Amino acid sequence: MNFQPLGDRIILKPLEADSKSKGGIVLPDTVKEKPQEGKVVAVGKGKVLDNGTVQKPEVKEGDVVLYAKYSGTEVTTKDGEEYLIVREEDILAIVKK
Amino acid sequence: MNFQPLGDRIILKPLEADSKSKGGIVLPDTVKEKPQEGKVVAVGKGKVLDNGTVQKPEVKEGDVVLYAKYSGTEVTTKDGEEYLIVREEDILAIVKK
Amino acid sequence: MNFQPLGDRIILKPLEADSKSKGGIVLPDTVKEKPQEGKVVAVGKGKVLDNGTVQKPEVKEGDVVLYAKYSGTEVTTKDGEEYLIVREEDILAIVKK
Amino acid sequence: MNFQPLGDRIILKPLEADSKSKGGIVLPDTVKEKPQEGKVVAVGKGKVLDNGTVQKPEVKEGDVVLYAKYSGTEVTTKDGEEYLIVREEDILAIVKK
Amino acid sequence: MNFQPLGDRIILKPLEADSKSKGGIVLPDTVKEKPQEGKVVAVGKGKVLDNGTVQKPEVKEGDVVLYAKYSGTEVTTKDGEEYLIVREEDILAIVKK
Amino acid sequence: MNFQPLGDRIILKPLEADSKSKGGIVLPDTVKEKPQEGKVVAVGKGKVLDNGTVQKPEVKEGDVVLYAKYSGTEVTTKDGEEYLIVREEDILAIVKK
Amino acid sequence: MNFQPLGDRIILKPLEADSKSKGGIVLPDTVKEKPQEGKVVAVGKGKVLDNGTVQKPEVKEGDVVLYAKYSGTEVTTKDGEEYLIVREEDILAIVKK
Known part of the structure; x- marks a missing residue:
């Protein structure tokens, strides 16, 4: 992945919804507005x-x-x-290791 | 719960509506716009x-x-x-012990 | 009443509409947009x-x-x-004693 | 009148529309958007x-x-x-004596 | 005219549309959005x-x-x-003598 | 042209659409949102x-x-x-000589 | 190309959608909201x-x-x-060489 995001932008690798999420959160494809999990790249x-x-x-x-x-x-x-370019404002929390 | 909220965000554990609320406030599931009670995690x-x-x-x-x-x-x-990720702006008051 | 409001919020005890209002203002339940009276708690x-x-x-x-x-x-x-949690911006005036 | 307005608010005593207006302006009840005259209290x-x-x-x-x-x-x-609680922003001009 | 405008407000005496405009601009009553001419009072x-x-x-x-x-x-x-109370923001240009 | 624009305003002399544009850009009357060319006066x-x-x-x-x-x-x-009074914000670029 | 963009504006030469994109990203003409690739001129x-x-x-x-x-x-x-005049805010990332 050879992109350098500008300003307050962050590039994420979205975690597949069905995989066991690192944060242990339920990643239902369907549920409206539920947050998603991804890795910062x-x-x-x-x-x-x-x-x-x-x-x-x-x-x-x-x-x-x-x-x-x-x-x-x-x-x-x-x-x-697939990558996602978001603003840091869109990131809710970090999943602690 | 292993999330570290970003910026001005706060993670709450919503109090069950029917349990006796710490602040002694009525937590009717139904009533529109009535504030909710939760614990800061x-x-x-x-x-x-x-x-x-x-x-x-x-x-x-x-x-x-x-x-x-x-x-x-x-x-x-x-x-x-279930947790709720809010902005501090959404918190109205602290329930004094 | 054991709440500590956050930031610019103020907790009021709304004055009953029919009681004689401290500020001597008419507190008609009905009249649209007429200001209300309350005590800062x-x-x-x-x-x-x-x-x-x-x-x-x-x-x-x-x-x-x-x-x-x-x-x-x-x-x-x-x-x-019943209490009301307002922002100070919503308070129009103080009733002088 | 025993109110102390907060912040940038001003309390006015609206001039009756038909009385001779101090600023000598026409105070037609009807005319849309025409400014009103009042005294700062x-x-x-x-x-x-x-x-x-x-x-x-x-x-x-x-x-x-x-x-x-x-x-x-x-x-x-x-x-x-009857009084009117306005913001100073709503006041257009002072009528010079 | 005995008004003192507040803050960034300016009082103008609108120029009659048909009179020869100082700035030499066409002042058609009808034409939409065409700017108007007036004198600062x-x-x-x-x-x-x-x-x-x-x-x-x-x-x-x-x-x-x-x-x-x-x-x-x-x-x-x-x-x-007739006078007009505008904000300085609404004034586009000064007509040079 | 005897106008002095106020604040961040600029007065332009729009270039006729069909004339050969200085910047060599196509000035089609019709095409939606295509930028226009003009001279700063x-x-x-x-x-x-x-x-x-x-x-x-x-x-x-x-x-x-x-x-x-x-x-x-x-x-x-x-x-x-015909002149156009714009804000500098509306100007996209200068055509280099 | 003889334009000097103003303020925070940037002039881009959009990359043709079907050409092999420098950043190696898929440039489907159709897909809604997918970002585009271009060269800063x-x-x-x-x-x-x-x-x-x-x-x-x-x-x-x-x-x-x-x-x-x-x-x-x-x-x-x-x-x-064809060129595109954008604001730097509209640029998501730089494609690293």
């Missing part, structure tokens, strides 16, 4: 605030996170890999 | 303000709080435990 | 502004105030007491 | 800005002002006196 | 910015200006004079 | 930012620019000349 | 923040980027070349 530099300071991302590569369903933009690479 | 670092300073959360783990109905995102863990 | 720390400073509340416990109808969230305690 | 401390400084009100007690029709909240006291 | 202190500084108005009494049609609030004085 | 002092500093305009008199279709306000002078 | 000075500081663009000429479909404004030059 790339992080941007962070959000530029009104006064120019940069808000470093709280998440880092390798973290497994919960994110709001329907957020972000899907990207499918030629080898069929 | 994890807090984020806090909200990053426009100038980069972080607004520490007022609530802490273990607090019982009133929160606006219909706010936040539900998460159900594999062992059937 | 608890105040939050105040609103956190963009630069992190806290805007101390202008009202204090014991004040009788006028507030915009339909604002805030109702809370009913087990002993049937 | 109480002023708040002023609007708290994003950085915590307080923007002192430009109007003071006794000023006669023009204000946007339909703004503010009406309050009727027991002795039948 | 009073200016407020200026807009208070987020940090409390006041943005002095660019226009001054006597200037002839172009302003966006349908902006502002009309005021008619007893002697039938 | 007057610039305002610039946009006043939240803290009072003024953001100098990037464009200057004589520049040929691309601007978003349907933006701004048309002004027709008595001698039939 | 010109960058603006950057976004002016509330306090006047300029947020330098993260992308530079020559970068291949992923951008949100349907964003920006199309420009077609006389020689039939």
